Amino acid sequence: MRFALINxxxxxxxxxxxxxxxxxxxxxxxxxxxxRIRHWAHLGRLVCDPWWEETSWHRDWKAQFPVEWQELVQHAPSGEKHIADVKTERGYVLEFQHSPLDPQERRAREDFYQRMVWVIDGTRRSRDRSQLLRAVEDATTISSEIWRLRGFLDDCAFLRDWHGSRTQVVFDFGEDVLWFVFPANGRVYIATFPRGGFIEFHRTGAGEFVQFYPKLVQAVTADIAREQGLLVRQQAQQQTLVASGFQRFMARRQRHRSRF
Ligand SMILES: [Zn+2]
Known part of the structure; x- marks a missing residue:
């Protein structure tokens, strides 16, 4: 840990x-x-918080935010407590996750922190980035920054791991842009946004990110409506085909009958 209490x-x-x-x-x-970087360790035991992890990647991220926001102990009414990596002034907990998490564990943390954002170290497995780029190649483009994916999850382990999350999920591949994975209606939408803008938003509550997220939600909602409209039209066409097939059948039957 970066901080311990002295007096x-x-x-x-x-x-x-x-x-x-x-x-x-x-x-x-x-x-x-x-x-290793300078840190505090418990005397004679591992970290008391089983959720705790810290790498230099964590340190770099935490250092983007004021010291007073870093490593804040959060309490639940049940008495359970955990150390949040960063809690912003506006009440967002930013959790920087390097190690894999099983879905149950992830849900427990989302339930505990409620208003939170996952920032995931995308560089842990070298194949993740190439899989993401391949998935985007096969995806439908919604706008220059947003892509719709479906039926691909088996090929993309890290998207499969994270797409069921109920909170914001952001992948950091060590680039200038971060990748937002946005599950909606059985699909996954993926969008990019500059890292600096994301940090600015969480530091100050301002910047282009303020518009970005509602815009993403709006684009996804419109896309889903468009797709559903398409589906309804396809179903109606199929019903028409079935109906006309039935009419032809009846007409044939009547012709058949009239001959006798
Ligand atoms: Zn402790």
Missing amino acids: GQRQEAQPRLRGTCPACGDPMVARCGNV
Whole structure:
């Protein structure tokens, strides 16, 4: 962890410091070796929060936000508590996820944090990015930034892992754009947005992202309506074909009968 409490104050690790864990109150020791970034570790046990993970990728992301927003202990009425990576002034919890999560575990975290965004380390598996680009090639283009995908999930492991999420899911492939995975009506919509704009929105509540997300939802809603309209027309055409087939059958039968 980046912070421990010393005399009730959050402090970063420095050689020979001792502190306590802001979540469980156990003693912590500053680790300041050469291999890993400076951090605090629980004395004699693993991190108290089973949801906790921290890599240099986590540190880089957290550093985009004010120190007071980082590593905030969140409490549920049941007494359960977890350390949120970042909680913004506007009440969003940003969770940076490097390791894989099974769907049940993911739902538990979404239920706990409620208003949250998953930012996922897309560089953990090298094939994920190429699979995403292939999926987008096969996808239907909704607008220059939004694509509709369906029936492809078996080919795209990481989309399959995350498309059932009820919250915002953002993939970070270490590029200038982030990839938003937006499940809707049995399909997955994918959109890109500049990383800087996403960070700006969560830091200040302003910028182009304010328009982006409602625009995405609007485009997806319009697309679904269009697709459903198409489906209804196709069904109506099929019914007409069936009906006309039946009429032809009856007409033949009557002709057949009249000969006797
Ligand atoms: Zn602890």
